[in-house]
Amino acid sequence: MADEGLDRSAILMMMLGEQEAAAVFRHLAPREVQRIGEAMSRINGIPKEQLSAVLERFHADASTQSTFGIESDEYLRKVLNNALGEEKAGLLLDRILEGVDSAGIERLKWVDATTVAELIRNEHPQIIATILVHLERDQSAQILTQFAPRLRNDVVLRIATLDGIQPSAIRELNESLSLQLSGNNRSSRKSLGGVRMAAEMINLLPGTSEGEAVESIREFDADLAQKIQDEMFKFEDLMKIDDRSMQTLLREVASDVLIVALKGADTTIRDKIFKNMSERAANQMREDLETSGPVRLSEVETQQREILKTVRRLADEGTLVMGGKAEDAFV
Numbered sequence: 001m002a003d004e005g006l007d008r009s010a011i012l013m014m015m016l017g018e019q020e021a022a023a024v025f026r027h028l029a030p031r032e033v034q035r036i037g038e039a040m041s042r043i044n045g046i047p048k049e050q051l052s053a054v055l056e057r058f059h060a061d062a063s064t065q066s067t068f069g070i071e072s073d074e075y076l077r078k079v080l081n082n083a084l085g086e087e088k089a090g091l092l093l094d095r096i097l098e099g100v101d102s103a104g105i106e107r108l109k110w111v112d113a114t115t116v117a118e119l120i121r122n123e124h125p126q127i128i129a130t131i132l133v134h135l136e137r138d139q140s141a142q143i144l145t146q147f148a149p150r151l152r153n154d155v156v157l158r159i160a161t162l163d164g165i166q167p168s169a170i171r172e173l174n175e176s177l178s179l180q181l182s183g184n185n186r187s188s189r190k191s192l193g194g195v196r197m198a199a200e201m202i203n204l205l206p207g208t209s210e211g212e213a214v215e216s217i218r219e220f221d222a223d224l225a226q227k228i229q230d231e232m233f234k235f236e237d238l239m240k241i242d243d244r245s246m247q248t249l250l251r252e253v254a255s256d257v258l259i260v261a262l263k264g265a266d267t268t269i270r271d272k273i274f275k276n277m278s279e280r281a282a283n284q285m286r287e288d289l290e291t292s293g294p295v296r297l298s299e300v301e302t303q304q305r306e307i308l309k310t311v312r313r314l315a316d317e318g319t320l321v322m323g324g325k326a327e328d329a330f331v
Contacts, residue, residue, distance in 0.1 A: 006035055006036060006039045007039055009036050009039065010036055010039035010040040010042075010043055011043065011046060011050070013025075013036060013040060013079070014040060014043060014075065018075065018078050018079050018082060019082065021079045021083075022079050022080075022082035022083040023083075024083075025079065025080065025083035025084065026083050026084075033080070033083075033084070034110055037076060037080065040075075040076050041076055105131060105134050105135075106134075108131065108134075108135060109135055109136065109139070113139055113142035113143045113145075113146060114146060116135075116139075116143050117143045117146030117147065118146075120143075121146070121147060121151070125151065125154045125155050125158055126158055128151075128155050128158075129155050129158035129159045129162055130162070132144070132155065132159060132201070133159060133162060133197055137197075137200045137201055137204060137309075138204055138309065140201050140204075141201050141202075141203075141204030141205055142204075144156065144201065144205060144209075145205060145206060145209060149209070149212055152209065152212075152213065153212060153213050153216035153217070154216075156198055156201065156202060156213045156216070156217065157198075157216065157217050157220055159194075159197060159198045159201065160194065160195055160197075160198035160217060160224060160228055161224070162194065163194060195224070195227045195228055195231055196231050198217075198228055198231075199228045199229075199231035199232045200231075200312065202214065202228065202232060203232050203233060203305065203308060204305055204309075206298065206301060206302075214228060214229060233308055233311060233312065234308075235261070235264075235265065235269070235304040235307070235308060236266075236269065238269055238272065238273070238307075238311075239268060239269060239272060241311070241320065241321070242321055243275070243276055245314075245319075245320040245321050246272065246273065246276040247276045248314060248319055248320050249307075249310060249311060249314060249320060250273065250276060250277065252310050252314065253306075253307055253310060255285070255288075257303045257306055257307065258273070258285070258303075258307070259285065259288050259289060259292060260295055260299055260300055260303040261300060261303040261304045261306075261307055262285075262289060263289070263292075263295045263300050264297060264300035264301070264304065265304075270289075273285075274286070
């Protein structure tokens with residue numbers, strides 16, 4: 001999510017009212033809640049023109065009750081308490097408002113990737129794999145990028161071959177991180193890890209790290225590496241999406257994200273996307289691509305991965321049907 005999008009989201013959340021904003025937060029992942037919450041905590045007066053632009057963007061009603069008279073920190077505290085409960089809200093508020101880091105698997109979800117990597121990099125690779133499968137995929141991928149290639153590839157291999165975790169092992173791990181996981185008293189094995197999860201994490205790795213991880217697994221088990229590759233979804237694989245699914249996807253992707261992503265796309269993908277837009281929208285997109293300046297390849301890859309995350313989410317929801325990286329340059 002781009003900074004501009006975060007700011008718009010934060011402004012909109014401030015306008016919704018506590019109960020409505022809390023209802024929205026309940027549907028967001030921890031990392032999304034943290035990023036929007038941080039943006040909300042920075043709000044300190046909104047120019048009328050910016051407010052009007054947000055209202056127009058989200059098709060909101062300008063006469064809706066505003067909550068900008070409420071002190072933002074207190075408002076944020078109430079919203080997160082309603083959305084997450086006092087315990088989880090307290091963890092997040094400590095990080096947003098006070099910058100307090102906390103340990104433990106659940107609490108790691110609210111901590112930045114660099115801090116988590118420093119905390120766990122000296123653990124056994126199997127322990128690291130066990131921790132990462134409990135986190136959001138994008139957070140885990142960011143943590144993996146902080147490791148040396150040998151450790152990163154070892155951890156990804158262990159994630160791919162992880163087929164379950166005993167609750168007793170989870171409890172021991174949490175104790176070592178000074179936190180107990182609540183509600184994990186079941187005697188059955190928890191189904192985490194596996195080929196699909198490894199593929200999703202590898203998909204989110206930048207540049208050459210993705211290929212290195214797959215090749216490292218291939219040296220250990222060629223069949224496993226092929227299974228992972230079969231689960232992975234590249235930006236070029238957008239060509240496998242049918243037109244109706246492509247239209248569904250485009251409704252979920254912000255235009256600024258799409259413009260940057262298409263900077264590194266070939267003409268066949270561009271044409272497929274343009275074909276599934278209105279003529280006016282397609283012409284505007286072509287013009288924006290022509291007039292926008294050079295963009296770093298790393299940023300192109302970042303926005304392409306954002307789109308692929310949306311593809312995977314829509315596929316998991318059943319609203320999209322799927323068929324059947326390099327140095328930091330400018331494109």
